[in-house]
Amino acid sequence: MTEGPTKKPSRIQMRNRRVILDAALEVFSRHGYRGATLDLIATEAGISKPNILYYFDGKEDIHVTLLSQLMETWLDPLVELDPNGDPVEEILAYVQRKLDMARDLPRESRLFAGEILQGAPRITPELHTSLRPLFDEKCALISRWVNEGVLPPLDPQHLIFSIWATTQHYADFQAQVHILLAPNSDAYDAAANHLRVLFRSMLTRS
Amino acid sequence: MTEGPTKKPSRIQMRNRRVILDAALEVFSRHGYRGATLDLIATEAGISKPNILYYFDGKEDIHVTLLSQLMETWLDPLVELDPNGDPVEEILAYVQRKLDMARDLPRESRLFAGEILQGAPRITPELHTSLRPLFDEKCALISRWVNEGVLPPLDPQHLIFSIWATTQHYADFQAQVHILLAPNSDAYDAAANHLRVLFRSMLTRS
DNA sequence: GCGAATTTTTACCATTTGGTAAATCTACGA
DNA sequence: TCGTAGATTTACCAAATGGTAAAAATTCGC
Known part of the structure; x- marks a missing residue:
């Protein structure tokens, strides 16, 4: 464990680690x-338990690896919030991206939750080093938009919380949600419409 | 278990069951x-493990008992949504009640989550028998308000989801939230203001 | 094809954990 | 105060679970 440069993983290692993580x-x-x-x-991976422990140091190692890999994907939609775009459209597009992630990656959402x-x-630790700086940066950006008068007065921190909460809720x-919604209705289409109206109302109120 | 009327619990039983559930x-x-x-x-209850199993049939029994007792409290704010009140104020008051619950009963919120x-x-089963009917009833009420023109067009189901999501998020x-917010700020006051603006914007847009 | 390195399996193990049986202690009404 | 129903403890247990050692099998560079 105190070795220097880690050997590059073989094809078998790459494949099995991916299978195990999935x-x-x-x-x-x-x-x-x-x-x-x-x-x-x-059982789920189709690999024996001792063999899994050949690829990972233990249960916690697998869990931490998953969470760390997930973090990047998770923050990506917020990274893309463009300082040079139209504020309202940028934030609404962010809402849409987050909702898409809840739809496409529900397991990841639940793991994180x-x-x-x-x-x-x-x-x-990762929340402090990865999430916190990005959160602060984007809050500052939204604050700037508010100060410039292109957005009405609002609390950037709690706005972002509301976006996270409403989108991730569906995952x-x-x-x-499945118990309460008619099974045939497309929940995500309706949710997308609803959330667009909800946040646009707040962002465009006079 | 096929006995008829259950004996009324003694004072000791009442107290210990409460202590255990807490x-x-x-x-x-x-x-x-x-x-x-x-x-x-x-350990947390200060009661020996076999003694706990004297009061409950097992771990699952304790869990189910907790969830069942919680359900009533949990639905209460929605029950109070008054068909005869002002729609906008009723819904905003509901948001406030839910946020108060997240602040005052975070453990219950996390248990449920x-x-x-x-x-x-x-x-x-409880979700079908308790939550679903109430949810349908209040969705119908909000739909009525929309049809009467006292609320703008909106999706009652997803509106309620948004309220649940945004308020429970804080618990x-x-x-x-604690990592991202300045520690001295009163998160709940700021959240209450933010959510009032957010939902009022949607409910009063022309 | 062959030897070394990598990968996989077999056979375990110590601890944790939900739960039980039976003995013991305690509260309480007569 | 005494007997009994109710409450509590002691001493367990079987299954599940995270993990390991070492043998066996397989892969791969040469």
């Missing part, structure tokens, strides 16, 4: 950290 | 269902 994402997001077992992950829900015991609370 | 709420909300152990709950996040394996994602 299985682990499925299992962790469905059962939570403690509810997930190495046996479940092993589960970690935060339990106090972010394994990802707090994180999917079980509830 | 400890279990703390432990379940912090660690999730699988992460919570009877030993943790026992954890259950839904994992597919509501132990509370799905469920508390760990993240």
Whole structure:
């Protein structure tokens, strides 16, 4: 472990690590950290448990690896918020991107939600180093837009919270949403329309 | 279990069941269902593990009891949505009540969120019998308001989702919120202001 | 094809955890 | 105060679970 340059991974290592992480994402997001077992992950991956421990140092290593890899994808929509674009359209496009992610990557959303829900015991450092600076930067950008008068007065921090909350809700609370919505309706289309109206109303009020 | 009328619980039973449930709420909300152990709950409650199993049939029994008791409290703010009140003020008051609950009962919020996040394996029946009818009823009420022209066109289902999502976010994602917000600021006051503006904008747009 | 390195399996193990049986202690009404 | 129903503790247990050692199998550069 105190070795210098890590050997570049073989094709087998690349493939198996990917297979294991995909299985682990499925299992962790469905059962939570403690509810997930190495046996479940092993079965899901089609790889024996000791073999999984050949590729990862342990259960926690798999979990942390997943969360770290996820973080980049997760923050990407916010990174793309363009200082040079039209403020209202930029923010609405951000809402749409976040909603698309909730639709396309619900397991990732639930994995992240589960970690935060339990106090972010394994990802707090990353939140400080990755999320916090980006959050501050984009809050400053939105504040600038407000000060320039191109946006009405609003709280950038809580605006972003509202966007996160409303979009991720469809992935994180999917079980509830499915019970409450008519099964044939396309929840995401309706949600997209609703959220566009909701946030546009706030961003364009006179 | 096939007995007829259950004996009325003694004072000791009342007290100990309350103590156990309170400890279990703390432990379940912090660690999730699988992460919570009877030993943790026992320590937190100051009651030995076998003694806990004298009052409850098992771990799942405690969890289900907690969720069932919580459901009533949880739905209460929505029950109070008054068909005879002013639509905009009624909905904004509902938002405030939900936000107050997230502030005052964060453990309950996280317990519920954890259950839904994992597919509501132990509370799905209650969601159908308790939540669904109330949800449908209040959606119909809001639809009526829209049809009467006292509210602008909007999707009642997704409006309620947005209210749930934005308010519960402050309890469920508390760990993240604490990392991102300046520690001295009063998050709930700012959130209340923000959410009032957000939803009022949508409800009063011309 | 061959030897070394990598990968996989087999056979385990210690700990944790939900739960139980039975003995013991305590409260409480007669 | 005494007997009994109710409450609590002690001493367990079986299954699940994260993890390991070492043998066996496979892959790969030459």
